[in-house]
Amino acid sequence: MTVFLTGLQYLGYILIFPGFLFCFFCGLLLTGIDRKLVARMQKRVGPPLLQPFYDFFKLCGKETIVPAAASRTTFLVAPLVGFAALVVVQLFIPICGFSAFTGMADIIVILYLLLIPALAAILGASASGSPYAGVGLSREMVTVIACELPLVLVLLAVAKAVGSALGTGLCFSVSEIARYQVENGSLITRPSMIPAALAFALIIPGETGSHPFDTAEAETEICEGMHAEYSGAPLAIFKLTHAVKLLTVTSLFVALFLGGIGTGIAAVDGVIVFALCVIVTALFVSFVHAVTARLKIEQVFKYYWTVVSGLALVSLVLAWYGL
Amino acid sequence: MFKKLIEESTAKSPWLFHINSGSCNGCDIELVAVLTPRYDVERLGFKLAGSPRQADIVVVTGPVTRQSLDRVLSAISQVPEPRCIVTMGSCPQSGNVFKGSYSVCAPLSKYVHVDVDIAGCAPKPEAIIDGLVKATEILKEKRGQM
Amino acid sequence: MNLTNMMDYHHYPIYAVMVLFLGAFLVAAGGARHSKNPDNPAGARAWIALCATGLSLLFLVLLVKPVMLGGETIAYWMGMRGIAGGYAIGIALEVDALSLFFALLIATAVFVSAIYSIRYMVHDECVPQYYVLYCLLAGGVLGLVLSGDVFNMFVMVEILTFAAVALTAFRTKVYGALEAAFKYLVVGCMGSTAILTGVILLYAQYHTLNLAQLASLIPGSMNDATKLAFAFLYIGFSTKAFIVPFHPLAADAHGAAPASISVLISGVLTKSGIYAIIRLTWFLFQTMELGSMQFMLVFVGSASMFVCVTMALAQHDFKRLLAYHSISQIGYVLTAVGLSSALGVSAGLYHAMNHTLFKGLLFLAAGAVLHETGTTDLGRLGGLSKKMPHTTVLFLIGAFSISGIPPFNGFASKWMIYQATYQRAVETNNIGFLLATVIALVTSTLTLASFVKVTQSVFFGQLPAEYENVKEVPFGMRLAMGILAALCVLTGLFPNTVTSVLTEPAARAVASVGEYISAMGFKSALPTPELSFAHVGVWAPIKWLLLLCIALLALTIASLAGKYDRVSAPQEEKTDTKYQLFYGGERSVYSQVGGGDLFWGFKHNWRHYFDFMHNLHSGVVNDYALWAVIALALAIVYMMIAL
Incomplete structure (x- = not known):
């Protein structure tokens, strides 16, 4: 009986909170808020808050066309695998003190698990055979490489800072980092972590393919790039993955740098974390979107490997000397 | 319930794909004007899509020159169902001042079923919005019949 | 000798070698x-x-129980000669867990590649001779790792270099095969000569060739001649492992050799070089406690990692690209081993094993493409997944493994390497190890980029008209790839089993030099240290996979309920414009985004570096010979100063 109940509890984690249902609603809502905010910043009325939901359901009702030149199975399976992998990543990210699954993946693993949705999108694009998708996937891959170096430096800095504070030297576990913050306050309050937090915040638009780093899906120059041949339900899943990725990356930011702000009640904490995610999105996704124009891909790369990596490196050096 | 949800959503999230079939650019600029802060059709869920695969409404401008006819038709054929075809400006409806030219194939309705015609040279943004909203209603109807 | 005596497991090592010869x-x-x-x-x-290869593998597998799990070190004197007057007389085999670990890798790769060869080598001339050289190569490498005698190591190096050069030049009609073999011959001979010189220098001083006895004599009596010998041996075995600066040879040799031989050169020959370097640094000269030695190995390893992955990004030939990746992965192994920590050695050996598996798989997949299409030029291929679905899936498993995508095996070992390097950095407060961590992490992503390029330009994308009639490869070849793919997945999903059965005993053997010496009958006062393989991070691949499966299942059910799979199908594929690719309205034409054009955004920023590398790798054998000489000179100077 207890085994059954535990199983049911874990199934609930996967399907409802913080799994599918939570990802679906919060991800799309976050995207809706982002779109509304950008519109308001540009003095437009903007789409309704629920616009991403309409888009999703509309796409579900459209015809799915698989081009004759495409590798059919990969083309159709890639969106599903990418989305499922992303939801699983969301399960590992603690919400204040609460983690649905502990002892399964540390931050380095999460770094690589976050590659899987991008890789699935790349393979799906590649399988479509479209040259626009070819250009798009190449840009996506370069963006991934660009974000990787600063992200690695940020994560190493966090691991070192928390590890030396805990006396273990190193700390890779996300739930440990969350617990440390519950006991000692948010990491962002430490001077050494401020550049790292800023670097991570600047990585968010790159990871989620938002302006000005959306070269991979530049709809005006390469016809939506990777998704050029996608239509109907598979496209809906891709759009959903895109929305959930925004949630995942911002909530990872919140878990790493703004942790410890919570009440201990999972449901309330969920709301608080979501509110923090909205603030982070507003500052670093919507605002950046509203005030910038799209960069060229080599500028994206240069920006991340110089400015953002520099910030992260400062943080790593500070953490190294125990600040 | 899902069917109803999808039908409602279809009307609320129409994505446009814009084809210029030899237009003088007057209508194209007007279409862009509709997306600007003053008119902002995004409030109705409209968005420009980059690829016909993602579009619901195809907006054709220009008098459909002989050079562009094949391209227009193949791009329209690549839009998934349910789809709505809107002609914008007088050119694709009648040929406008180019009527009778050896290189112009207008009207477009000779080759493909056109759902909405937005008249004018160039049409006013208000007229364009009105036409596009009509198209969303047709879209919803078509979705209902699927 | 009666039968039971003959079947005593102490004889198995020599059987495993002899059966190949x-x-x-x-x-x-x-x-x-x-x-x-x-x-x-x-x-x-x-x-x-x-x-022969199967039997050899069987003998070695039977040794797992006593050596790996039982912790025994088999010392075997050929012809029953042993120690006389305190000196080792005669030829010895000494098999500890480290030797057996490498021997198992080698035997597995050799066996799988032999399965593959049968159907692969059908269009060639002189196929019987191929098998002669094949067995010689396999026997040479196996003999090298099982030998307990430094001169025998040299003999085996000669046998394997001879066979490898001949096999590189085997397809004489392939453009560049003879040139590649010539380069390999020249630089390989310089390496062999360096090894021989080193052996002579050692023998002149210590009057013995036995590894264990040398290991008991050398530490404590290091003089300039020993250091010179060390430098010669190190450079000699570096040429066998193709680490920087010998990496261009690998590219040429792998590109020209038949795929089944590339597997051996990449998966097996490089491993024998790594094995020899471990034996030298940890056992013979016991210098791994020194920061300078750690620095040297980590530096060379990180340089190999990064230089070769960027070189790979610039390649437009499938097999040359794989060749550079092999050295890049060998860089990981060397870096991890150079950390000189228990976790580092274990992680390095784990990665060495994984490299044999996934690189073997990738080379076999490249061979399958070559077998069916006749080319490995990334610019001419495309869209093969529709014609060769099984090969594509197998290739993707290999590509995910090498790129370190969870839950495949490459990730498990790289993840351990990241931890080991960072742990060392924190322990020693040394910024160099931190740099190695960052290089390792970034190299992994660059590897992924490079394999995305291969995937896009060979298996996905558009199919050129000339390959319309390409077929899937025969079952024999798919079987060989399937075995390796299954091993890639299994070793990735059960990292704890693999480490506890294979790599941790081997890492223990690396640390317990005293046992190695005393097993041979020599005196040693070296203690056996207590090792800790504790991880900092957590990674539970099985649980993760379970979660992913549940999530995927739920998603699949939901999408099937939503008629996700109801896809409108074309009536007439060729003419219906609806199902053609979107070209801005134009009619569909063949326009593949070629491998060379991908990642422009990355290469543009690094153009000066790539120009420099391009000019440096001139492809002229004289230059590479000069590199070898410079490397030797540098090694000698470094050893003289550092040791």
């Missing part, structure tokens, strides 16, 4: 004539080679 002899005795069967030109001789 015997196989080579038997195949050669079978003559050079092709048999009538077009699917197997070597006839029974191919089966003899397969049986």
